[in-house]
Amino acid sequence: xxxxxxxxxxxxxxxxxxxxxxxxxxxxxxxxxxxxxxxxxxxxxxxxxxxxxxxxxxxxxxxxxxxxxxxxxxxxxxxxxxxxxxxxxxxxxxxxxxxxxxxxxxxxxxxxxxxxxxxxxxxxxxxxxxxxxxxxxxxxxxxxxxxxxxxxxxxxxxxxxxxxxxxxxxxxxxxxxxxxxxxxxxxxxxxxxxxxxxxxxxxxxxxxxxxxxxxxxxxxxxxxxxxxxxxxxxxxxxxxxxxxxxxxxxxxxxxxxxxxxxxxxxxxxxxxxxxxxxxxxxxxxxxxxxx
Ligand SMILES: [Zn+2]
Ligand SMILES: [Zn+2]
Numbered sequence: 001x002x003x004x005x006x007x008x009x010x011x012x013x014x015x016x017x018x019x020x021x022x023x024x025x026x027x028x029x030x031x032x033x034x035x036x037x038x039x040x041x042x043x044x045x046x047x048x049x050x051x052x053x054x055x056x057x058x059x060x061x062x063x064x065x066x067x068x069x070x071x072x073x074x075x076x077x078x079x080x081x082x083x084x085x086x087x088x089x090x091x092x093x094x095x096x097x098x099x100x101x102x103x104x105x106x107x108x109x110x111x112x113x114x115x116x117x118x119x120x121x122x123x124x125x126x127x128x129x130x131x132x133x134x135x136x137x138x139x140x141x142x143x144x145x146x147x148x149x150x151x152x153x154x155x156x157x158x159x160x161x162x163x164x165x166x167x168x169x170x171x172x173x174x175x176x177x178x179x180x181x182x183x184x185x186x187x188x189x190x191x192x193x194x195x196x197x198x199x200x201x202x203x204x205x206x207x208x209x210x211x212x213x214x215x216x217x218x219x220x221x222x223x224x225x226x227x228x229x230x231x232x233x234x235x236x237x238x239x240x241x242x243x244x245x246x247x248x249x250x251x252x253x254x255x256x257x258x259x260x261x262x263x264x265x266x267x268x269x270x271x272x273x274x275x276x277x278x279x280x281x282x283x284x285x286x287x288x289x290x291x
Contacts, residue, residue: 014034015032015033015034015036015037017034017036017037018034018036018037020034020035020036021034022034022054023035023038023053023054023055024037024038024051024052024053024054025051025052025054025057026038026041026045026047026050026051027050027051027052028045028047028050029041029045029047029050033051038051141268144264144266145266148263148264148266151263152263153195156195156198156199156202157195160198160219162246162249162250164219164220165242165245165246165249165250166246167212167220168220168222168242169239169242169243169246171220171222172222172235172238172239172242173235173239192215192217192218192219193218193219198215198219201214201215
């Protein structure tokens with residue numbers, strides 16, 4: 001029995017048992033047969049009704065081609081009958097019903113695919129809108145907080161600056177004798193002057209004294225303040241001028257109420273996320289008839 005596979009070379013398109021050209025196909029076994037094979041095959045299996053000779057196939061193909069348009073038109077208007085559609089039928093692949101069946105299935109699959117695509121983009125748009133809404137909402141809530149933070153930072157900076165002046169004036173007399181000690185201070189780095197570092201010290205300090213001590217090498221370092229001490233004829237003039245400068249710089253804040261307006265207290269009160277915002281999605285079980 002021949003068991004030739006589909007990758008056969010066209011030059012070898014002969015039955016190797018009988019060295020004869022294949023002429024017949026058994027649709028049931030999907031076997032190519034030469035005339036002699038065919039006789040044996042039908043004796044063994046009685047597959048005569050499943051066998052097609054190439055001449056008959058050619059004839060039916062020709063007939064099919066010439067009638068295609070006419071037949072398609074005819075079939076289109078009448079319901080496709082699948083009664084005769086039997087894959088074992090010898091001539092099934094040449095029947096209009098099979099071709100139309102494929103066509104309808106492809107069309108139907110295509111339609112279903114488009115529907116899936118449309119639902120997919122609907123879901124995407126819905127969540128995109130929700131995402132945008134959330135971004136806008138978040139910004140709306142954050143904005144006054146950020147503005148308040150920025151204002152508060154400015155207040156801290158200004159008040160630290162003023163505190164620095166006062167502390168330095170107070171220390172002028174004390175440090176007059178030992179101001180040389182702090183002239184070359186290695187602890188004096190730019191980062192320890194930063195507002196972040198100052199606020200960190202504020203967190204750690206329980207008293208004004210401990211805060212000033214934590215920053216006495218940098219923010220409250222008197223040597224920077226008294227660098228031009230030599231230009232004063234005595235300590236008294238230095239103190240007087242320092243107070244004068246202080247008044248020039250901070251008088252405005254002295255005149256206006258030193259108590260800043262009570263800042264608003266922002267609190268976030270949330271409930272668990274409301275999931276009904278998300279449209280309920282139903283998986284409609286649509287029965288697609290694959291015809
Ligand atoms: Zn067979
Ligand atoms: Zn043969």
